[in-house]
Amino acid sequence: MIRPRSNHPEPRSLLPIPCEGCGYDLRGSTTFERCPECGAKIRARSSSALAGQRIDAVHQSGLTQLAASQMGSFVPLAGFLLIQFIGPILAILTAFGPLYRLLALQLRYRTSTIRRFEPSGFGTSLLTLAWLESLAALAVVATLLGVIPAAAWPWTTLVYTMAAMLSVTTTNFFVARATADWGSTIAPKVFFFGGMAALLAGAIAIGGRLSLALVTNQSAAAIGFIVALVLAGILAAIAVAIARDGIARVESVLGNELLESERIPTDHAGSSIRVSAPAHPADLAPLPLEPERPPIRRSDPA
DSSP states (O other): OOOOOOSSOOOGGGSOOBOTTTOOBOTTOTTSSBOTTTOOBOOOOOHHHHHHHHHHHHHTSSHHHHHHHGGGGHHHHHTGGGSTTHHHHHHHHHTHHHHHHHHIIIIIGGGOGGGGGSOTTHHHHHHHHHHHHHHHHHHHHHHHHTSSOGGGHHHHHHHHHHHHHHHHHHHHHHHHHHHHHTTOSSHHHHHHHHHHHHHHHHHHHHHHHHHHHHOSOHHHHHHHHHHHHHHHHHHHHHHHHHHHHHHHHHHHHHHHHHHHTTOOOOOTTOOOOOOOOOSSGGGGSOOOSSOOOOOOOOOOOO
């Protein structure tokens, strides 16, 4: 007895995906480039495997590391490098922030497939800023190690503060422009506020440093310096946190665009294996449930 065909598709995990060379079932091997049985190249992948590869491309783009490294700009932006005894220690610890950002941009994001969806000039500008801030951080470390004369310490820390201010400000302004282009209304205002907070934090930190050098009254200069550090610290924390959230938002948007791109046509079960079209329309006719039987002739009773 022949069973009638079911109108319900077979579950995706039970559908065979035959190799074009030998017919081997590739249901456990769709993430490889060649058939494990005959070595033939797999020209088509399942849609789930392709989606998994795109998700891996998002995680390996370097934007996650870029967002985390934004916290390294907090100390120089707030002017904490100028604090006596603590400043040199903080300089060594925070120097890894821009260097980590530079490596993430240079080694991962620069060659990532996600970059083709980035806002115009986004990656190039961030890479330039990372180089600038990394060189300023190395100059501060070189001053501590004696490579650069110790008398240059106020100037190298001042340059480091200005580089961090430029980096965080530009990052926030870039994200503000990108979110505006994506149609958001509130997010551009938030990131614009983050850029202005970075500008104010750097200006206040530099002003506090100048007050120590220009004000003759040491008590007044010390009070002004402490107030400047507190205000700059608050504004720097806000600016860096917003910049970090902005990079994460960019990663999310670019990741969604990557996942939505290059969708492949699938059949009813989601398989991307190519099937040749029938040569004649008659081939599309449904199969009979049972084979046709010849009519039974009845003999008339005598």
